[in-house]
Amino acid sequence: MLRFVLRRLQIALLVAITVSIVGFSLLRASGDIALVLAGENAKPEEVVRISHAYGLDKPLYMQYLDWGAKALSGDLGRSLFTNEPVTGLILDRLPVTIYVAVPALVISLLIAVPLGVLAATRPNTWIDRAALSFAVTGSALPSFWLALMLIYLFGVMLRWLPISGSDSWWHFVMPWITVAIGVIPLQMRLTRTGMLDVLSSDFIRTARAKGLSAASVMFKHALRNAILPVVSVAAVSLGFLLGNSLVVESVFALNGVGMLAYQSILRLDFPVVQSIIVFISFCYIFLTLMSDVINAKLDPRIGLR
């Protein structure tokens, strides 16, 4: 178990470092920051002075190490646009993003997991097929379009829900629906596959062979094991949600991290963009690490592999 966790941690760290290097290179690929900082009409000696002041004349790996050391202490640099510290910008916007992501995740899991389990217990019946066509339909809906259609339907035609802003929880209903529909297909497929795996395993066959009732096999033996795929499903889809929060936040004008990322990309504010990319990647790495560790805890066989 401990060996498994350590090995998993080692991989996660390695991936995290690589991701931060990718983010850093993206920032450097975006152009000469000294030029941007100095402004359009700056004299060449001014640019040299700024590039020295910000350490931009050092070798790239030194710059990366400087940046990394600062980032570890919570200093992600300053926005080129507002000159505010990036860490503060992200932390300010994080509550809105979480307020979109977490309820949407709960709603989607409440729908997707029972559907996936149901589909897996009755493979190739109409329930299975209906669940799969629901998944195919859901995954084919472009989320930005779904958001616009919801706005048109509930905001303009029926006038039930406010169409943008974040003043009350009513404002979040359409974002929740949009996000939930976006992840339900993925969650349902993963749950169904995981459940099918469980149902085809030896201990279920044994349980059936010794004559246990279908209900007892299902609830005492299968579902308890099906929690494993659900844990990974939740982790993967939360990572997915954070990465795609940009779409829903920009359509519904919610002032979250996704919106910040979008605005910063549009105004070429790369220190912010890079930090958000690295931040979301780290969330994903952390979530998958946690889900692997939880699963190894729940099913000790995983830790032995």
Place this chain on the structure above:
Amino acid sequence: MAISDINPAGFVRGPASDEIFEALPPSPRELMRRRARSHGGLIFGGGFVLLVVALAILTPWIAPYDPYNQDLSARLIDPIWGAKGSWAHLLGTDALGRDFLSRLMYGARVSLTISACASLISAIVGATLGIVGGYFGGRIDGFVSYLINVKLSLPPLLVSLSLVSVVGGSVTALIFIIGFLTWDRYAVVTRSVSMQLRNQEFIAAAQAVGASHTRILLTELLPNVMNQIIVIASLEMAVVILIESVLSFLGLGVQPPTPSWGLLVAEGRSFMFFKPYLIVIPGLTIFLMVIAINLAGDGLRDVLSPEGRN
């Protein structure tokens, strides 16, 4: 009666012909053909995809108007089913008086080109990594799975948006950016299949006769994972269409005035409250196309590698 005397067309009803049927089981190819013919999803989905592709190819000859031609006296005309619709513009016109059907058809060319080329790139990148990792195992495989992990941790939408903002939204740039951000599925699947195949006898036989690694990878492994690659590619094309449409919708994909389906939704957005067809039509087109591709892709999987279901 010798086998060579049997004339397949000359079967007579009766016990004798039953024996002949048993003696000649259908070939794998024939089985595949039978599975394809009875697969509704493949026929509908594949049919729809082929139709749209054919229309997209023929667009320069059959599109009613030039998609860039503005006519400010004919702005925001309703589609044919609307109150003020006219036969002159079947799907109406946009805010600059451009024929919407023509823009949708040219948009199909752009969106489908990006989808096909980006899928080709991601298939080549992903399958190469997957096959090499799965075949060699050990450190090389460790490196490949590390690359897959890195790729999965990066948020694709954010990375592609920022790359587009750096290099610009030309069609070529989009193809490469999306192509290099969607190879993970190919790598994961080909890697696990190659790992299973690595210990098969035919690989050992090839090694025993002294075939080089390159030769084994290309002539022994690749043909055996080709079906999976085709199936993933067909499904990934749908994913790419969605990614491209989001990028273009957010203004960091295909640049106006070049039409693409996502861009059409973005252009119609300011008018959606009184001219909803401007977003309904292109959005519905993306939706139907993605469903059709998914149906066709699922169908291909059932036909080519039915053991890979679930």
